[in-house]
Amino acid sequence: MSSDHHHGGPLIDCDVHLPTPTVDQLGPYLSEHWREYIATAGFKGSMAVTSTHPPGARSSGHERLDGGFAEAMRNVRRHCLGESESARAVVSAHYGVETMGPPDFSTALSRAVNDWMLTACRDTDERLLASINVPPQYPDLAAEEIDRLAGDDRVVQVFVPARTSKPYGNRIYYPLLAAAERNGLPLGIHFGGMSWNPPTGVGWPSYYIEEYVGMAHVMQAQLSSLVFEGAFQRFPRLRVTVLEGGWTWLPSLMWRLDKEWKGIRREVPWVEEPPSTYLRRHVKLSIQPIDAPPDGPEVMTTIDQIGSDDVLMYASDFPHEHLSDPLALLDRLAPETASKVAYGNAAACYGVPSAPEPQESVR
Amino acid sequence: MKRYVVCQTHELPPGTRRIVDIDGRSIGVFNVDGEYYALRNTCPHQGAALCTGSLLGEVRSPCPGEYRYDGSRKLLQCPWHGWEFDLTTGQSWFDPARTRVRPYDVTVESGRSIAAGREGVVPGPYVAETLPVTVDDDYIVVTP
Ligand code: FES
Numbered sequence: 001m002s003s004d005h006h007h008g009g010p011l012i013d014c015d016v017h018l019p020t021p022t023v024d025q026l027g028p029y030l031s032e033h034w035r036e037y038i039a040t041a042g043f044k045g046s047m048a049v050t051s052t053h054p055p056g057a058r059s060s061g062h063e064r065l066d067g068g069f070a071e072a073m074r075n076v077r078r079h080c081l082g083e084s085e086s087a088r089a090v091v092s093a094h095y096g097v098e099t100m101g102p103p104d105f106s107t108a109l110s111r112a113v114n115d116w117m118l119t120a121c122r123d124t125d126e127r128l129l130a131s132i133n134v135p136p137q138y139p140d141l142a143a144e145e146i147d148r149l150a151g152d153d154r155v156v157q158v159f160v161p162a163r164t165s166k167p168y169g170n171r172i173y174y175p176l177l178a179a180a181e182r183n184g185l186p187l188g189i190h191f192g193g194m195s196w197n198p199p200t201g202v203g204w205p206s207y208y209i210e211e212y213v214g215m216a217h218v219m220q221a222q223l224s225s226l227v228f229e230g231a232f233q234r235f236p237r238l239r240v241t242v243l244e245g246g247w248t249w250l251p252s253l254m255w256r257l258d259k260e261w262k263g264i265r266r267e268v269p270w271v272e273e274p275p276s277t278y279l280r281r282h283v284k285l286s287i288q289p290i291d292a293p294p295d296g297p298e299v300m301t302t303i304d305q306i307g308s309d310d311v312l313m314y315a316s317d318f319p320h321e322h323l324s325d326p327l328a329l330l331d332r333l334a335p336e337t338a339s340k341v342a343y344g345n346a347a348a349c350y351g352v353p354s355a356p357e358p359q360e361s362v363r
Numbered sequence: 364m365k366r367y368v369v370c371q372t373h374e375l376p377p378g379t380r381r382i383v384d385i386d387g388r389s390i391g392v393f394n395v396d397g398e399y400y401a402l403r404n405t406c407p408h409q410g411a412a413l414c415t416g417s418l419l420g421e422v423r424s425p426c427p428g429e430y431r432y433d434g435s436r437k438l439l440q441c442p443w444h445g446w447e448f449d450l451t452t453g454q455s456w457f458d459p460a461r462t463r464v465r466p467y468d469v470t471v472e473s474g475r476s477i478a479a480g481r482e483g484v485v486p487g488p489y490v491a492e493t494l495p496v497t498v499d500d501d502y503i504v505v506t507p
Contacts, residue, residue: 171427230427262457263445269424269431274457 009339010086012346015190015243015286015315018093019072020046021116029112037105046096072319073124080318081127086343088352089318092131092159092190093117099194106135110145121154129350131157131188136164137195139172143179150183156350158185161193162218162245169222169229181235186284186349189222191215191244216291219245220253223279227257230270232278240283241349244317247285248292251305254279280308284349286315287329287341294329309337313346365507372471372501375399382414385507390467392505393418393450395437399469400450401505402439407455407464411443418450468506474498 023045027035037043080089095113100106110133121128132149134142142158149155158180166172168189180187192215198204200214201221219242225231232238257275265271271278292298303309316326330338347354367385369392375381380393382404389404391414404414420434437450447456448464455462475498 230424233425234427262455263441265457266419266422266445266447269422270427270429272423 009342010084011082011314011342012087012350012352013080013089013316013318014241014313014346014350015288016076016080016089016091016318017320018076018091018117018120019069020093020095021113025069026109026112026116029115030108034105034108034112046094047099069120073120076128076318077125080316081125085127088127088129088346088350090129090131090156090346090350091117091121092157092188093133094159094161094190094192095133096161096194097133097135098137098161098164100135103135103138103141106138107141107145109133110135110142111148114145114149118149118152118154128154129156129352130154131159131190133159134176136160136168136173136176139174139176143175146176146179146183146185150179150185156185156352157188157241159188159190161195162189162191162215162222163193163195163197163199164222165195165197167222167225167229168240169225169227169231171229173231174234177231177235177238181238184237184351186239186241188241188243189219189245216246216249220249223253223283224257224275226282227275227278228268228271230268232282233270233272238282239349241313242283242285243315244286244288244320246289246291247287247312248290248298248302250279250285250311251302254306276307280306280311284311284313284345286317287312288315288317288320288326290329294326295332297332299329299332300334303333303337309333309340310345310348312341313349314342366470367505367507368477369503369505372503375503380414382412383505385505388507390414390505390507392469392503395450399471399503400437401467401469402448402450402453403465403467405464406441406443406446407462408441408444408446411441413439413441413448413464416440416442419447421456470504470506471501472504474500474502477502477504 023038023043030038076089076091081087093113095109097106097110100109114132117130121130132145132155134145136142146158160168168187177187199211199218201217205211205214223242226240254276261271261275290299292302303312314330330342333341344354346352365386369383370381375392375394377394377396380391382389382391389412391402391404393400395418402414404412406413417440419438419440420432421436421438423431425431438447438456439450440447448454449456451466453464453466478498
């Protein structure tokens, strides 16, 4: 973090990635049965994370995790938390459990990764909060895992991948959505994941870059599903976060949903308010990546078009580097908006007590 | 205020509608189960002939999977982009306060009273001609 920014207040970094644990690291958190299963099945660990970012690219940032676990955690503290006592970072460790067929193995791995992650948080810094893995393809089992861990103060979010076999508004996900709602945890829909579906709505692309940028459309399809399936009507306290999915597309999505709702709403009569109203009320988005010049006037215009400065949350997306300096965006914003994006919005979303008044550069 | 004779009542039986031109304005006149309604035949969205759209009941829902269908409420759905308007008030379903279409009063009057030359009744809607009014029939009269 550099200190030459106007925004000197504390930050909540809502999208921080831990190094993917190895099978050996997970061993202590798995039963003997699953350890033997892993050994005999030749399971070598998750493919999910290593394959979703271009190797060597700044956006992959693997070198920031490569120095071993202890070094990675030091980097998390240095890059994402700094010195401020009020700072928080919400970490995740995507393990690709959504790709796994066997329901109980998928669940066992979710549990192991979560227990490993919570231990890593506890041992590293009390300002670390966790976004827990669940097997979304088995919504009942996902709900059990949410219920198992929701009592832990560090657990502030349910992590699910953007790519699915069916979008998250679908009624098959009710147990998952209900568990998130009753435990007061937002459903964090994060870039990536694998499913039996192609990563774009028009089939399998030839090149990684197509899949990579196509994630913006996937996120929009997820939000559209949640609204039109009536998830926010069925679960009025359900909250959703869009992580690493971009956000500059939000005004045009809102416009389109509202426009078409006026004439097609009879098909989905539970959507009684304009779709953009549900999005503003229930959804928050991490600021990275930004598909606009982060230090240009476009970002303020886009926030105006969204119609609320309560929906964006600061994120470094550590270790991925989409921007050389993610704080540049905050400098563009009016001070009140900047402090909401830096802290207040995420504090409200994750139940973190409000920060003290911003002081000059405490980091 | 001018009032316009549209047709004889038997020419607009229940379940039917007519689009008439009244003083240069296109207006839809409806008979729904014996009740008469009239709305401006121009959608406030992009000007479609609104009154040629489907008449539908109201569908609402408190929650996915539950449908509350109210067939007693009549909504006219624009043929172009599907906006729904309350046939009684002209108010749109999605924004009743600001997006609305003009409703008109419709009355049934006897030929006798029209022939007696009640003030302001203009025989129509065929503005150029005079609709022959016979004292023994009832007529539908629109007040724009
Ligand atoms: S013209 Fe009527 S809905 Fe568009």
